[in-house]
Amino acid sequence: MANAYTPGLLVTESVIVRKRRRLPIPGEVMVKVGDVVRPHDVVARTQIPGDPETVNIANQLGLEGEEVLEVMKKKKGDPVKKGEVIAEKVSFFGLFKTPVHSPIDGTVDNVSGVTGVITLRRPAVPVSILAYIHGTVSEILPREGVVIETPAALIQGIFGVGGETQGVLEVVAKTNAEILNSDKIKPEHKGKIVVGGSLVTADALKKAAQVGAAGLVAGGIIDKDLIEYLGHDIGVAITGAEDIPITVVLTEGFGQINMADKTFALLTSLNGQVASINGATQIRAGVMRPEIVVTSEDMRQSAERDMTSGMEAGTPIRIIREPYFGKLATVHSLPPELHVIETGAKVRILTAKLASGEIVTIPRANVELIEG
Amino acid sequence: MEQNRKLRSILATDCGSTTTKAILIELVDGVYRLVCRGEAPTTVEAPFEDVTMGARNAIHEIEELMGRTFQDESGIITPQRDSKVGVDLYLSTSSAGGGLQMMVAGVVKQMTAESAQRAALGAGAIVMDVIAINDGRLPYQKIQRIRQLRPDMILMSGGIDGGTVTHVVELAELIAAAEPRPRLGIGFNLPIIYAGNKEARKHIQATLGGKTDLRMVDNLRPVLEREVLGPAREEIHNLFMEHVMAQAPGYNKLMSWTDVPIMPTPGAVGKMIETVASQKKMTVVGVDIGGATTDVFSVFADTFNRTVSANLGMSYSICNVMLESGVENIMRWVPFDIEVADLRNRIRNKMIRPTTIPQTMQELIIEQAIAREALRWAFEHHKSLAVGLRGIQTQRDIAEAFEQTATGASLVDLMKLGMIVGSGGVLSHAPRRVQSALMMLDSFVPEGFTQLAVDSIFMMPQLGVLSSVNPEAAQQVFDRDCLIRLGTAIAPVGTAKEGDDCVSVKITTSQGKVIERKATYGSMHLIPLAEDETADAVAKPARGFDLGRGKGHEVHAKVHGGVVGVIIDARGRGPLGLPSDKSKRIRKLVEWYKALDAYPMDILGKYLG
Numbered sequence: 001m002a003n004a005y006t007p008g009l010l011v012t013e014s015v016i017v018r019k020r021r022r023l024p025i026p027g028e029v030m031v032k033v034g035d036v037v038r039p040h041d042v043v044a045r046t047q048i049p050g051d052p053e054t055v056n057i058a059n060q061l062g063l064e065g066e067e068v069l070e071v072m073k074k075k076k077g078d079p080v081k082k083g084e085v086i087a088e089k090v091s092f093f094g095l096f097k098t099p100v101h102s103p104i105d106g107t108v109d110n111v112s113g114v115t116g117v118i119t120l121r122r123p124a125v126p127v128s129i130l131a132y133i134h135g136t137v138s139e140i141l142p143r144e145g146v147v148i149e150t151p152a153a154l155i156q157g158i159f160g161v162g163g164e165t166q167g168v169l170e171v172v173a174k175t176n177a178e179i180l181n182s183d184k185i186k187p188e189h190k191g192k193i194v195v196g197g198s199l200v201t202a203d204a205l206k207k208a209a210q211v212g213a214a215g216l217v218a219g220g221i222i223d224k225d226l227i228e229y230l231g232h233d234i235g236v237a238i239t240g241a242e243d244i245p246i247t248v249v250l251t252e253g254f255g256q257i258n259m260a261d262k263t264f265a266l267l268t269s270l271n272g273q274v275a276s277i278n279g280a281t282q283i284r285a286g287v288m289r290p291e292i293v294v295t296s297e298d299m300r301q302s303a304e305r306d307m308t309s310g311m312e313a314g315t316p317i318r319i320i321r322e323p324y325f326g327k328l329a330t331v332h333s334l335p336p337e338l339h340v341i342e343t344g345a346k347v348r349i350l351t352a353k354l355a356s357g358e359i360v361t362i363p364r365a366n367v368e369l370i371e372g
Numbered sequence: 373m374e375q376n377r378k379l380r381s382i383l384a385t386d387c388g389s390t391t392t393k394a395i396l397i398e399l400v401d402g403v404y405r406l407v408c409r410g411e412a413p414t415t416v417e418a419p420f421e422d423v424t425m426g427a428r429n430a431i432h433e434i435e436e437l438m439g440r441t442f443q444d445e446s447g448i449i450t451p452q453r454d455s456k457v458g459v460d461l462y463l464s465t466s467s468a469g470g471g472l473q474m475m476v477a478g479v480v481k482q483m484t485a486e487s488a489q490r491a492a493l494g495a496g497a498i499v500m501d502v503i504a505i506n507d508g509r510l511p512y513q514k515i516q517r518i519r520q521l522r523p524d525m526i527l528m529s530g531g532i533d534g535g536t537v538t539h540v541v542e543l544a545e546l547i548a549a550a551e552p553r554p555r556l557g558i559g560f561n562l563p564i565i566y567a568g569n570k571e572a573r574k575h576i577q578a579t580l581g582g583k584t585d586l587r588m589v590d591n592l593r594p595v596l597e598r599e600v601l602g603p604a605r606e607e608i609h610n611l612f613m614e615h616v617m618a619q620a621p622g623y624n625k626l627m628s629w630t631d632v633p634i635m636p637t638p639g640a641v642g643k644m645i646e647t648v649a650s651q652k653k654m655t656v657v658g659v660d661i662g663g664a665t666t667d668v669f670s671v672f673a674d675t676f677n678r679t680v681s682a683n684l685g686m687s688y689s690i691c692n693v694m695l696e697s698g699v700e701n702i703m704r705w706v707p708f709d710i711e712v713a714d715l716r717n718r719i720r721n722k723m724i725r726p727t728t729i730p731q732t733m734q735e736l737i738i739e740q741a742i743a744r745e746a747l748r749w750a751f752e753h754h755k756s757l758a759v760g761l762r763g764i765q766t767q768r769d770i771a772e773a774f775e776q777t778a779t780g781a782s783l784v785d786l787m788k789l790g791m792i793v794g795s796g797g798v799l800s801h802a803p804r805r806v807q808s809a810l811m812m813l814d815s816f817v818p819e820g821f822t823q824l825a826v827d828s829i830f831m832m833p834q835l836g837v838l839s840s841v842n843p844e845a846a847q848q849v850f851d852r853d854c855l856i857r858l859g860t861a862i863a864p865v866g867t868a869k870e871g872d873d874c875v876s877v878k879i880t881t882s883q884g885k886v887i888e889r890k891a892t893y894g895s896m897h898l899i900p901l902a903e904d905e906t907a908d909a910v911a912k913p914a915r916g917f918d919l920g921r922g923k924g925h926e927v928h929a930k931v932h933g934g935v936v937g938v939i940i941d942a943r944g945r946g947p948l949g950l951p952s953d954k955s956k957r958i959r960k961l962v963e964w965y966k967a968l969d970a971y972p973m974d975i976l977g978k979y980l981g
Contacts, residue, residue: 026559051519052549054511065538110548114541114575119549144558159724223716235692236664236683237723254720283688283726321728322718322735342975343736344803347729366728 009156009251009289011263011370017152017293018138021129022145024048029140037131037148039166039276044129044145050122053104058116060100061089065116072118078108080120087118132164133276134295153270153294155251155263157217160279160290161230161239162247165193167214169294171271173197176264179256180218182207189213193275193292195267199256200248205229208246215247215277217267217292219259220326226254240280240288247279249290252318257326260318262370270294311369317352321366328370329354379842381452381459383434383442384834385427386637387414387466387626389664390727392423394430395831396438396459397838397849404845406853409829410434415622416468422622423468424629447629461841464630465833467637468620472496472612473555475523477503477547479530479539482762484568487592488529489757491567491601493678495608496639497524498665500682503546505530505539511546518550524616526552526562527604528576531569533594540568544579551583556619561585563611567592567604587611599761612636632841638667640836642678644850645669645793647839649676651847654790657816658832659750661743661796663687663726666750670758672783677758681750686743686798687726694719697745704950705741705814707961708734708979733971734979736803740811743798747815755784786819786945787865787920793855795827806898806936806970809858813941817948819865820920821909821929824858824936857903859934863941864917867949868893873914874942879931881907891942894949894960896967899940901933909938917944939968 027046031037057068071087074080080102087100102120110119135150172184173196180196182203193215194208200218202225208216227233230242251263259267275294282288311317315331329352339349339361347363354360382397382404392415396408410433415426431442441457442449449458474497478485481504492499500521503514526547530540547564554562563585566576573588580586589603613633617623627634635643638660645658649671658669664685669678683692694702699712715738722728722739730736759782792812794800802808809824831854839846864875874893880886882905889897901907909931913919919927931938943949943964951957962980965971 022558024558025553049551051512052515052551054515054545054549110545110579112541112545112579115538115545117542117545119545121549159720222713223720224713233691233695234720235695236689237691253724254717255714281724283724320721320725321731323732325721342732343730344972345729345736345801363729363731366731368725 009158009368011155011260011266013153013266013269014151014296015154016149017133017135017154018147018149019133019135020141020145020147021132022141023129023143024127026143027127029143029146031137031146033137033140035137036135037137038134039131041131042128043131043137043148046127047124048127050106050124052109053106053120053122054117055086055100055103055120056115056117057087057100061087061098063089063116066113068116068118069111069113072111074108076108076111079106080108081105086120130164132278133293134274151296153266153296155266155292157249157251157290157292158253159237159239159281160247160249161226161242161281162215162244162279163240163242164276164278164280165214165247166274166276167191167193169193169195169267169270169273169275169292171195171268173264176219176259176261180204180216185211185213187211193217193277197264198258200250201225202228205246205248209244213246215249215279217249217251217277219250219252220255220257221248221250222256223254237281237283240278240282247277249277249279249292252326253320255326260328260370262316267292311350316370317367318370319352319362319366320368321363324354324360324362327354329360329367332359379460379845382461382463382838382842382845383431383448383459384463384838385430385465386831386833387416387423387427387464387468388637389468389471390414392426392430393830393834394427394434395834396434397845403852404848406831406849408434408438409831410437414468416620422625423466423620424622424625427464427626447625450631461631462629463632463834463837463841464626465635465637465640465837466617466623471498471638472608472616472636473498473500473524474608475500475503475518475521475526475552477526477528477530477543479505479543479568481507483596484529484531484593486757486759486762487599487601488527488567488604490599490677491592491604492527492608493680493757494601494639494642494676495605495612496636496642496678497608498680498682503543505543514546515550518547518552522553522555523562524555525608525611526564527608528564528566529568529592529604531572531591532596533570533591535569535571537569537572537575540572541575541579544576548579548583554615556616560615560619563587563615565589565604565607565611567607585615597761609633609635609639632837635833635837635840637833638678638680640833641667642669642676642836643839644832644836644846646671646676647836647843647846648791648793648850652790655785655788656791656793657751657784657789658793659747659795659799659812660830660832661686661746661750661794661798664689666746666796668750668754670754670784672758672785672788675758675783677754677783679750679754679757681746681753684746684750686739686746686796687722690719690723690742693742693746693749696749702738702741702745704957705744705961706737707958707965707976708737708981710734710738733975737971737976737979739798740802740807744811744815747811751816755782758783786817787918789818789820789822791823791825792816792818793825793827795830795832799826800828800830804970805856805858806968809861809936809939810964810968810970813861813863813939814948817863817945818861819863819945821927821931822861822863823932824861824934824939825855826858827854828856829854857932857934859901859936859938860931861939861941862909862911862919862931863943863945864911864913864919865945866913866917866923867944867946868914868916870894870949874917874944875911875913875919875940877912877938877940878910879907879938881905889940891940893942893944895940895942896964897940897942898937898968900937901931903934905933906930907933907938936968
């Protein structure tokens with residue numbers, strides 16, 4: 001249990017970022033190993049079978065399932081045009097004809113002699129996968145996609161909404177405690193990723209969408225403001241597919257929480273550079289955190305991610321549960337024995353030194369490392 | 373495996389979404405006991421992507437603690453070579469990577485679709501959706517839904533043997549039109565199990581054969597009056613091994629290590645609950661409240677049922693509990709004020725940092741309040757699915773004829789419920805065991821006499837898979853090391869005015885000690901009775917209250933003790949007497965806490981205002 005703590009979110013100016021870019025179904029890979037790709041480059045593409053449409057011929061013509069085969073004008077695999085006759089019942093020695101018309105453009109996918117239902121399929125829909133980050137193709141996943149890698153600055157957030165996008169980073173807060181309100185969002189932020197301090201307000205969200213900003217980054221958000229903006233509540237922690245015009249990345253959590261000094265300083269140093277951001281968050285199997293990736297031009301600075309070695313006295317941490325939620329501290333001591341906390345639970349704890357100098361006791365499960 | 377040779381040692385792991393837990397069971401003085409446990413983070417995800425690393429780490433912890441060796445480069449050393457090296461049997465369960473996710477389909481929603489759902493749930497799956505010809509959706513909506521989902525497999529049923537084939541073929545055509553893709557393995561065909569009308573098999577083969585990995589098993593409703601879930605469940609387990617597990621990183625290696633097939637974790641827990649119910653000959657409800665999902669298992673009228681509330685949990689899905697129950701329903705279990713906005717932010721922060729634990733009493737009580745609502749909703753869900761077969765003819769005697777009950781009534785009868793077994797962090801790790809008892813009483817609201825227990829370290833999955841090989845060993849460890857008996861609840865059904873007589877209870881212990889309590893309506897009482905003790909109880913409910921033998925009728929019963937004791941819950945039932953007025957409710961909550969010594973009152977006092 002020596003490692004009973006939460007690994008922190010990565011905030012680093014230099015790391016090798018690897019992105020696996022995969023198609024939903026097999027298709028064609030458009031690049032080769034060694035190619036340098038830009039975020040909007042197509043790296044793989046495929047055709048997703050079009051939506052099917054069923055037509056109940058038996059019902060429409062008052063026939064049994066097997067009789068449908070006799071009245072079909074089209075067979076499996078035939079292309080059809082909208083309005084074209086696909087089946088026709090002839091009665092009274094040819095005097096009366098009752099046709100069934102195709103409701104769509106497509107092909108005949110199936111004709112059932114059991115149910116008398118036919119399936120038509122719309123034309124296939126092309127799907128492309130973009131590179132998302134600026135980097136080099138390091139691996140081809142045959143018929144599936146690619147791995148792109150690049151040296152980059154990487155900031156993982158704790159929670160986000162909205163999908164992948166790119167823009168120039170613009171830090172509008174002077175300190176990590178400053179609130180990102182609507183006054184700070186200007187028309188010139190169109191297409192940019194605006195970075196605030198401790199909180200993004202509901203007005204700022206609306207204004208950012210109005211001016212056409214690509215993204216917002218801040219320490220926290222008030223739960224109700226986010227829900228109002230999204231127009232629906234969030235039940236389970238899986239996001240990224242929201243139908244919203246901007247991507248939001250929170251670095252600390254819900255409520256007004258100062259952005260960690262290190263995160264704010266790094267974002268400030270990256271001001272003016274192009275970033276790829278993604279709000280997608282999934283807290284379950286395959287944990288996924290929102291991120292801000294800024295490709296570095298200087299390969300020499302790059303480094304492999306150092307797998308966390310653990311905590312020791314002096315390690316910077318963030319407290320992630322009440323009563324000290326959001327506070328930054330350093331590890332003061334790591335007593336090995338179990339300790340009884342206020343709830344009566346016997347848990348492994350650490351003592352932490354807050355910025356004020358106060359020493360407090362915290363369960364180890366309630367801190368995370370500030371990594372990088 | 374040699375059937376006659378008594379196993380000396382058994383090593384079992386459960387690879388969960390976040391933690392891999394290993395236990396070592398050994399024959400000690402002729403009885404199987406848990407001797408050591410270890411755990412380590414699960415390593416299915418990047419950067420490790422090999423489940424065996426987590427399993428090795430968890431087992432290594434036991435090796436270190438015991439000074440023994442169980443593994444070498446090629447895997448687990450079996451059989452046991454000497455007192456220091458190897459084990460006789462290695463088993464594993466798994467729910468890593470999201471567990472087993474299925475879609476089920478049937479012709480009639482309340483009949484074959486419901487049977488298919490029960491088969492999938494019983495096998496340990498999360499059911500993503502139930503598609504039926506009469507589910508109220510238009511064909512294109514069903515097709516769209518099937519396309520959206522990427523299940524691990526589909527179980528399809530419909531029609532009795534020899535019945536009409538048209539509807540079940542229509543269902544197959546919908547699935548074929550959707551061209552569903554599996555969640556794992558980009559180039560693989562989706563496995564589909566057909567367990568419907570045998571007469572339709574050739575049509576089903578023609579419709580789905582080329583497009584999917586189609587398997588045929590016996591019809592799960594061969595006739596309306598009978599449900600045969602065994603063959604479908606078995607095929608689900610086979611496919612889970614062949615397809616789902618084989619795709620997950622490292623599982624091929626893990627499968628080669630285990631002596632019996634890996635079981636989905638909830639399937640194994642269900643097996644254990646079934647074993648307990650049959651061996652103890654009692655009705656049992658088991659619950660496992662996790663971060664993402666809450667599973668409820670029950671055995672009533674010899675029928676096993678499992679349901680999973682996929683979006684009710686204490687971390688990943690905690691916001692959904694708030695959404696389903698509403699903040700006010702959570703707050704009714706909290707004896708102090710807290711700003712709603714603050715509460716909502718706290719719940720969201722728990723969602724995004726799921727491994728944190730409550731540090732203050734205030735946080736603990738809020739978390740346990742949320743757990744009550746998650747458990748309550750999960751149990752309601754269970755009651756609605758654990759039902760008798762619908763649409764069948766039943767013979768009624770003259771008394772039943774006046775009861776007007778329809779077929780498909782819930783099998784869950786709270787008065788007949790013999791035992792509730794709780795597991796999952798919030799129940800297993802409550803700082804005081806009585807808190808777990810109170811959470812289960814508040815959310816399940818059992819009636820009459822009910823034993824309460826918790827799974828000490830959540831080893832029911834490992835014991836479940838063990839019970840498929842050696843039920844004796846599983847039962848022995850379950851009784852001695854897994855279950856922590858909390859005690860017995862005595863809860864009369866009825867309502868009255870606060871302070872009115874409700875029940876008087878006389879308990880005579882095995883040493884002859886007599887304890888008597890008179891409980892008024894709205895009160896709770898605790899009578900200590902040790903874990904290994906049983907006592908004779910005589911309970912006389914007041915007029916208007918029922919303990920299982922009719923209103924006002926005395927009941928004689930054996931009560932089991934536990935780490936909590938015997939709880940007299942005279943808060944009434946139908947409904948539970950929780951005052952709607954806020955100040956009265958807070959007063960009652962505190963009164964109950966005091967009566968049961970549920971929380972340290974000196975610390976709780978800080979937050980009561």
